[in-house]
Amino acid sequence: MTSTEIKRSVETAAPLIEVSNLKHAFQEQVVLDIPRWQIEDGQHSLILGPSGSGKTTLLSILTGLLKQSEGIVTVLGETLAHIPSRQKDRFRAQHFGVVFQDNHLISSLTVRENIEITQQITGGKADWEWAKHLLNELGIFSKVSKKPNALSRGEAQRVALVCAAMSRPQILIADEPTSALDDHNTEKVIGLFNKLAREVNSTLLIATHDQRLKRLYDHQLSLNLLHTEKGEVS
Numbered sequence: 001m002t003s004t005e006i007k008r009s010v011e012t013a014a015p016l017i018e019v020s021n022l023k024h025a026f027q028e029q030v031v032l033d034i035p036r037w038q039i040e041d042g043q044h045s046l047i048l049g050p051s052g053s054g055k056t057t058l059l060s061i062l063t064g065l066l067k068q069s070e071g072i073v074t075v076l077g078e079t080l081a082h083i084p085s086r087q088k089d090r091f092r093a094q095h096f097g098v099v100f101q102d103n104h105l106i107s108s109l110t111v112r113e114n115i116e117i118t119q120q121i122t123g124g125k126a127d128w129e130w131a132k133h134l135l136n137e138l139g140i141f142s143k144v145s146k147k148p149n150a151l152s153r154g155e156a157q158r159v160a161l162v163c164a165a166m167s168r169p170q171i172l173i174a175d176e177p178t179s180a181l182d183d184h185n186t187e188k189v190i191g192l193f194n195k196l197a198r199e200v201n202s203t204l205l206i207a208t209h210d211q212r213l214k215r216l217y218d219h220q221l222s223l224n225l226l227h228t229e230k231g232e233v234s
């Protein structure tokens with residue numbers, strides 16, 4: 001066992017994520033209410049729910065960007081509320097890789113520069129060999145000197161995946177990775193996420209309203225709309 005694996009096995013003796021009595025409200029409107037939820041290391045999971053059911057809110061809480069109104073959230077055994085604010089960014093960068101729906105690549109930088117700057121921001125040391133390996137695994141190494149506007153949406157998403165995986169995070173989050181895709185491309189993208197999670201030894205956490213993904217992952221958290229707008233039928 002390498003030292004990284006030993007560190008990881010110690011860190012992951014606790015569940016990867018554990019939530020109890022979690023509630024969140026915006027202006028007294030409760031948008032999230034999760035009595036209990038747990039993910040173990042390696043248990044790829046879906047957060048399923050319609051638009052407005054609180055998926056992004058939950059991801060923001062898990063990554064320490066938003067403090068919940070009530071309840072306890074622990075990540076890798078650490079209670080988020082006990083981590084001082086100035087250490088939250090570091091905690092997030094160390095343990096989470098996030099792939100957003102709209103990729104968040106910097107348009108004036110090449111693929112290689114986007115990857116390098118991500119590493120600098122997350123505090124990791126430059127490791128171009130690892131980046132090359134991941135780019136090759138995802139079939140986009142030939143695009144390293146291109147800028148994002150010269151990439152297809154699928155290629156840009158794969159670059160974003162490489163950026164998210166560079167720090168070998170324990171948790172790889174994807175926010176709506178497939179909702180705009182047809183069935184064929186959905187399977188391809190999910191295949192890439194699974195492959196990368198294996199490479200990096202990460203657990204996938206996918207937030208989506210795409211019901212097609214339900215049959216692909218056993219572990220699922222279903223969120224419901226807790227409120228309706230005036231004029232909407234509940």
Ligand SMILES: Nc1ncnc2c1ncn2[C@@H]1O[C@H](COP(=O)(O)OP(=O)(O)OP(=O)(O)O)[C@@H](O)[C@H]1O
Binds near residue numbers: 026027049051
């Ligand atoms: N900063 C905020 N201030 C007030 N209300 C908010 C804020 N952020 C989210 N909300 C509300 O909280 C509810 C949940 O929003 P959230 O973005 O978490 O849902 P979602 O499931 O991710 O939706 P979508 O699939 O459309 O992205 C919505 O009613 C939204 O309007």
